Amino acid sequence: MGNRMSWAWGTGIFLLGALALPAARSNESARLATDSVAIHRTETPPVIDGKLDDPVWQQATSFDEFLTFKPDFGKPTSEPTCVRVAYDRKNIYFAFECSDSEPAKIKAAMAKRDGIDMDDWIGVVLDTFGDSQGGYLFEVNPLGVQLDGMINADGNGDASFDTVWQSKGLIHNGGYSVEVAVPFKSLRYPFRKKITMKLLFSRYIGRKSEQTSFPQLNPEGGAIMSQSQRIELSDIQFERPLEFLPAVTFNQTSVHGGGALKSLGGKADFSLTGKLGLTSNLTLDAAYNPDFSQVEADAGQMDVNLRYSIYYSEKRPFFLEGMENFSFATAMEQNTVGAVAYTRTIVDPLLGLKLTGKIGTRDVLSGIFALDEFPGDLAAEEGDGERAGREAAFTILRYKRQMSQDNYIGGFFTQRGFAGDRNSVGGVDGRWRLNQTSFLEYSALGSASRDGRSGRNEPGHYLGLRYNFSNRHWNVDLGFFDLSEDFRIDTGYVTRTGITQLPLFVMYSAFPKSKLFQRIDTFWWSYHLKDKPSDLFETYNHLVLRLNMPHQSQVRFDAILGNEVFASQRFSLSGWRVRGYTQIAKQLYLEGSYRRSDRVFYDEAAPFQGHGNTADLFLLFQPFDRLSASLGLSYYDIFRSSDRQKVYDYTIWRGRTTFQVNRHLFFRAILEYNNYWKKINADLLASFTYIPGTVIYAGYGSAFEKVKWSNEDREYFPGDDYLQTKRSFFFKASYLWRF
Numbered sequence: 001m002g003n004r005m006s007w008a009w010g011t012g013i014f015l016l017g018a019l020a021l022p023a024a025r026s027n028e029s030a031r032l033a034t035d036s037v038a039i040h041r042t043e044t045p046p047v048i049d050g051k052l053d054d055p056v057w058q059q060a061t062s063f064d065e066f067l068t069f070k071p072d073f074g075k076p077t078s079e080p081t082c083v084r085v086a087y088d089r090k091n092i093y094f095a096f097e098c099s100d101s102e103p104a105k106i107k108a109a110m111a112k113r114d115g116i117d118m119d120d121w122i123g124v125v126l127d128t129f130g131d132s133q134g135g136y137l138f139e140v141n142p143l144g145v146q147l148d149g150m151i152n153a154d155g156n157g158d159a160s161f162d163t164v165w166q167s168k169g170l171i172h173n174g175g176y177s178v179e180v181a182v183p184f185k186s187l188r189y190p191f192r193k194k195i196t197m198k199l200l201f202s203r204y205i206g207r208k209s210e211q212t213s214f215p216q217l218n219p220e221g222g223a224i225m226s227q228s229q230r231i232e233l234s235d236i237q238f239e240r241p242l243e244f245l246p247a248v249t250f251n252q253t254s255v256h257g258g259g260a261l262k263s264l265g266g267k268a269d270f271s272l273t274g275k276l277g278l279t280s281n282l283t284l285d286a287a288y289n290p291d292f293s294q295v296e297a298d299a300g301q302m303d304v305n306l307r308y309s310i311y312y313s314e315k316r317p318f319f320l321e322g323m324e325n326f327s328f329a330t331a332m333e334q335n336t337v338g339a340v341a342y343t344r345t346i347v348d349p350l351l352g353l354k355l356t357g358k359i360g361t362r363d364v365l366s367g368i369f370a371l372d373e374f375p376g377d378l379a380a381e382e383g384d385g386e387r388a389g390r391e392a393a394f395t396i397l398r399y400k401r402q403m404s405q406d407n408y409i410g411g412f413f414t415q416r417g418f419a420g421d422r423n424s425v426g427g428v429d430g431r432w433r434l435n436q437t438s439f440l441e442y443s444a445l446g447s448a449s450r451d452g453r454s455g456r457n458e459p460g461h462y463l464g465l466r467y468n469f470s471n472r473h474w475n476v477d478l479g480f481f482d483l484s485e486d487f488r489i490d491t492g493y494v495t496r497t498g499i500t501q502l503p504l505f506v507m508y509s510a511f512p513k514s515k516l517f518q519r520i521d522t523f524w525w526s527y528h529l530k531d532k533p534s535d536l537f538e539t540y541n542h543l544v545l546r547l548n549m550p551h552q553s554q555v556r557f558d559a560i561l562g563n564e565v566f567a568s569q570r571f572s573l574s575g576w577r578v579r580g581y582t583q584i585a586k587q588l589y590l591e592g593s594y595r596r597s598d599r600v601f602y603d604e605a606a607p608f609q610g611h612g613n614t615a616d617l618f619l620l621f622q623p624f625d626r627l628s629a630s631l632g633l634s635y636y637d638i639f640r641s642s643d644r645q646k647v648y649d650y651t652i653w654r655g656r657t658t659f660q661v662n663r664h665l666f667f668r669a670i671l672e673y674n675n676y677w678k679k680i681n682a683d684l685l686a687s688f689t690y691i692p693g694t695v696i697y698a699g700y701g702s703a704f705e706k707v708k709w710s711n712e713d714r715e716y717f718p719g720d721d722y723l724q725t726k727r728s729f730f731f732k733a734s735y736l737w738r739f
Contacts, residue, residue, distance in 0.1 A: 420452020
């Protein structure tokens with residue numbers, strides 16, 4: 001009965017999408033009627049030095065009608081901005097003149113690449129296909145430090161993508177200026193004599209919490225990318241991308257054993273990655289023994305009393321390009337399916353292949369194949385001779401057919417196989433814009449899992465539906481999700497199965513005429529679900545008042561009323577929270593939160609109702625633009641509600657100091673203390689990044705634990721002093737050959 005009802009929902013989704021299509025096409029027709037702007041073509045490129053004195057800028061196409069879209073939209077900007085655009089056969093160029101009546105208050109730091117989120121910045125989104133589905137993001141702070149990434153149709157960005165481009169910024173008495181050059185070789189685009197693209201410019205002024213744009217962005221105008229400016233370019237020279245990236249890594253590790261710190265020896269490794277542009281919009285990446293090493297360890301997180309595994313973001317270069325194509329519809333925050341393609345499940349690949357891009361102008365094709373050595377190595381450590389030394393094979397395929405505006409239909413196929421075990425997943429998803437203020441999304445996946453030893457097969461399903469409405473004052477997000485107990489995605493990230501869920505988000509925004517409060521948000525974030533194994537219902541309701549102010553400041557108050565089903569029992573989650581952040585001064589940023597609530601002790605055999613406190617604090621101090629120091633605190637405790645006895649408390653202190661010599665070179669020290677595990681980690685890193693791919697890293701790490709060695713018992717016991725139990729040295733160098 002449950003499966004029949006689920007597939008009926010899926011059929012209804014397709015019917016609603018078909019009804020919405022005529023309206024979406026009509027809206028796009030109106031959009032196509034807007035005039036395109038022919039961008040100035042130059043034969044003399046500018047010198048990228050931040051000085052807007054090149055002759056080309058006198059003739060370049062200019063845009064200066066910026067208006068606000070945060071905290072409110074359509075208002076005059078507090079500071080003027082003018083952008084000039086030109087191009088030649090190989091590059092597109094941008095010049096930003098950002099006036100500022102108080103240049104001494106411009107927020108800018110000499111930071112590592114992608115590290116400018118706390119600064120003032122300017123940005124451009126370039127939709128190279130002109131299809132409103134998304135685009136390349138390029139941001140630069142007033143000192144020329146770069147951030148790049150990808151933007152989807154709704155304007156949500158992912159800064160994990162890196163490519164090669166130039167930028168330079170200068171602060172002067174009237175504000176600051178920035179020059180940017182983006183090679184067409186770094187982009188995917190349709191190769192035609194005449195190309196229509198789209199542009200969207202933005203500027204952020206941190207001390208005023210003001211973000212402006214050209215063209216104007218209207219919350220009732222549809223997806224953000226559909227409101228961008230159409231431009232025309234012609235006679236671009238197609239240079240087939242061909243890249244080789246050799247890399248060498250060396251690790252030397254020592255661990256404490258038998259009462260002494262003993263070296264495990266050094267390990268050197270070589271890898272080679274190649275990239276080939278099959279067409280101007282389709283790229284093939286291949287890697288043998290790819291360098292998937294992480295230069296810096298993930299920041300410590302609470303790792304006890306967890307119902308599901310911690311999600312870590314992908315940082316490894318091979319996977320990052322084109323990963324935006326693997327996102328799927330109905331990806332609401334409350335959705336327990338976090339990703340269909342979660343590439344950190346591929347731990348230690350021997351071989352990697354990746355295909356990303358478009359066939360034609362509307363068909364998006366993406367694929368990943370990898371052989372992972374980690375499962376076989378783990379089996380060897382555990383004494384499983386049958387599976388030792390074998391690789392797990394990963395296959396992830398994604399297809400999207402892009403339609404008018406931000407509409408699309410798509411499909412997924414993923415498979416992971418290891419020593420007779422196999423998990424296969426296939427399904428469809430899509431998005432239909434009903435009108436300029438609302439859209440509908442759907443997703444449906446089926447899984448088949450086979451145990452190689454028992455031969456048992458377990459089918460499963462996932463179904464999702466999402467409706468969104470938004471305008472200036474209201475934002476409504478409504479969903480429906482159904483997951484069977486046996487649904488699995490071994491290539492993805494799933495926190496919970498065996499549920500039927502109704503998530504809901506309703507927010508109302510007010511814009512008072514006040515110098516203190518720029519925007520006031522009140523919202524209800526909730527989900528209501530049935531836990532299939534226990535046949536019990538649970539509900540979670542989060543009521544929030546959020547006050548947005550200048551100086552990148554926000555204060556919010558939360559009331560929580562909810563419960564959770566675990567091990568066939570219902571537990572309370574009710575409580576309250578207060579949190580906030582502010583740029584106190586140009587050199588000082590502070591954020592923090594405190595929460596007191598009921599909670600669950602996740603023990604399948606003996607769970608119990610608990611309550612406790614959670615606190616977080618983060619302080620960033622930048623005495624001058626090349627030096628930054630931060631201190632972070634995370635605290636969590638749990639008490640047994642029946643007798644009010646503390647079960648445990650967990651504290652992590654993390655300090656980080658960075659000296660940025662210039663845009664390419666920095667030195668960093670990290671010290672982290674974990675009171676639960678009685679452990680201290682100390683890490684030193686020197687990093688040089690000339691361009692993405694051409695890098696040198698050298699790092700040293702140590703771990704100290706409160707243990708002592710007993711010669712009599714020949715084992716370790718808890719101690720009063722810290723003992724260095726591990727140390728390691730790490731070196732990595734790679735060079736990008738670009739032809």
